[in-house]
Amino acid sequence: MAVPLAFLIGLVFGTGIMISGMANPAKVLNFFDIAGTWDPSLAFVMGGALTVALIGYRIVLRRPRPVLDTCFHLPTRRDIDPALIGGSALFGVGWGIAGFCPGGSIPALGLLRPQAAVFVCAMLAGMAIARRLRARRAAPRPRLS
Numbered sequence: 001m002a003v004p005l006a007f008l009i010g011l012v013f014g015t016g017i018m019i020s021g022m023a024n025p026a027k028v029l030n031f032f033d034i035a036g037t038w039d040p041s042l043a044f045v046m047g048g049a050l051t052v053a054l055i056g057y058r059i060v061l062r063r064p065r066p067v068l069d070t071c072f073h074l075p076t077r078r079d080i081d082p083a084l085i086g087g088s089a090l091f092g093v094g095w096g097i098a099g100f101c102p103g104g105s106i107p108a109l110g111l112l113r114p115q116a117a118v119f120v121c122a123m124l125a126g127m128a129i130a131r132r133l134r135a136r137r138a139a140p141r142p143r144l145s
Contacts, residue, residue: 002068014107020045023108025099025115032096090126 021027022045030039065071095101100108100119108116 005068013103014110017104017107022101022104023111023116025108028095028099028101028104087130094123 017023020042022042027039028042030037031042033039060066061072091101098115098119100116102123105116105119105123109120
């Protein structure tokens with residue numbers, strides 16, 4: 001039941017990304033080009049997504065548990081640390097340079113756009129590097145006597 005439902009949810013998400021134009025890097029880059037060919041339409045896409053998420057979370061979190069799990073897995077940290085700031089900055093710079101965000105790049109793969117494939121490969125490499133750095137930082141260091 002979980003896999004078909006995840007597929008259906010991904011299909012709806014991908015369709016929304018395609019319809020909104022967020023899989024088109026030119027449209028996304030025009031959104032960031034405030035002094036040039038600015039296209040404010042993605043602000044409405046983001047506003048719509050935030051509205052749906054706000055309403056959805058309020059409805060879903062009233063349930064005692066999720067439909068396909070035993071409990072909700074919500075973030076517990078609320079602090080702002082250098083990793084959060086750095087990751088957010090890298091996300092924004094990458095989005096501004098490439099015109100893709102992770103959510104828009106996956107449906108763009110279906111359009112056989114080479115830029116999407118390059119972006120997804122770079123994103124996966126970045127995730128692997130971040131995971132290794134985090135593991136290295138968390139590993140105990142031997143003491144020198």
